[in-house]
Amino acid sequence: MRRVSLRDLDRVLYPTIPVAVVAGYKGKVGAMLAAWWTQLSSDPPLIGVAIAPERYTYKLILRSRVYSINFLDAAHLDKTPYLGDASERFYPSKLAKSGLTISKGGVLGAPIIAEASAALETRLSNVVETGDHDMIVGEVASIYAIENFEGVWRLEKYKPLMYLGRTRRPAPVKRIYVVCRNFDVKELEYAPGDIKESAMKRSKVMETVEELLKKTPRSEWKQLKLQLEKLMGESSLEADDVEYYIDDARRRITK
Ligand SMILES: Cc1cc2nc3c(=O)[nH]c(=O)nc-3n(C[C@H](O)[C@H](O)[C@H](O)COP(=O)(O)O)c2cc1C
Structure with missing residues (x-):
């Protein structure tokens, strides 16, 4: 191994599956991609997403205290610039412009992406200031998934969007995604051998x-x-x- 710069931390952690975080307040709906997220607890079911206060979606989440976390198939790759590069503040109605549509979660009424492969309806439970991003901690109130989810994902039908990071300026910035065509799935026995x-x-x-x-x-x-x-x-x-x-x-x- 060779030593890598600290500014490459996120690049080393990738690939991750970016989620689309969606929130609505007083008729406004906002959405953004977030690659920095993780499950924090199973009981209560908590998910943390690191979101910078600059994001319009951040404000909507804090105001409405209800939001959704959506998992998109790679088939929606072309929607990612709307969600992840454009801000609702400067590019209004970006979600509608992306072609994605919103439906309502059955428990909290959170706006969820109708075309998502899975969606979590989430209630804000804590905001932890961590650094340049805040950890937005939410308790999952309900989960929706496409038919194809059978307790584990069947990857023949769900190819999650996967992100590798973006190139740096001054050259034109590129976002790099992994295009997964075939997943070779291997099942390993839990705690094998000795x-x-x-x-x-x-x-x-x-x-x-x-x-x-x-x-x-x-x-x-x-x-x-x-x-x-x-x-x-x-x-x-x-x-x-x-x-x-x-x-x-x-x-x-x-x-
Ligand atoms: C793949 C990808 C992952 C991203 N991950 C995060 C993240 O984890 N946290 C964050 O605050 N912003 C993240 N962003 C940036 C926001 O999605 C972006 O700033 C977006 O335009 C915010 O939109 P809004 O201002 O309408 O909320 C990511 C962008 C992309 C493309």
Whole structure:
């Protein structure tokens, strides 16, 4: 490996699937592409999207506190400049101009892209100032997906839009997308070979900690530590690891 400049951080993290974030307020609908997003929690179901305050969509999200996160098939590549290069402030009705249409989510009434392959209706739960972007944290209230989604994506019918970054000025700026024609899908066994036993032990410890915490009043959790340390000692973990497992289980059982 060779050392790479810090300004290439996002380029090293790509490819990612950019999502279209859509929000509406008082008759205005805005949409933007965002490549910097991630699931933050499964319970509650939280998604974080890093959005710069300059984006018009940012303002709409903060005002309406309801928005959607949409996954587009690569067939919509030609719509990306409307969503990701044009700002609603300077290029009004960009969504309509892109040819994409809006429908309403069934739970929050959030504007969602009718042509999306999947869409998450989301309620704003937190805005964390991180740096030049804010982490917009939203709780997913409902999920929609095309027929073809069968618990996992069938990539013969869904070729997600994938982004590799953009070239730098002064040369004319190019946005680079991956065009995926054939995906060779390979299924790997979970925890194969000699990993299996350790994975089972790990699940067992997690389950046991969870069960014990459920049965024990919170005021007595501290006293469980010894018992758990013994259990985990057999797994050749460090004694203080138990605290992390208790904290992890606490988040799963207290809602
Ligand atoms: C592929 C792609 C990914 C992008 N990712 C982000 C992102 O994660 N966060 C962000 O704030 N802007 C991101 N942008 C830029 C916004 O989409 C862009 O500034 C857009 O014009 C904002 O529109 P608006 O002002 O109408 O909201 C991305 C653009 C593209 C093309």
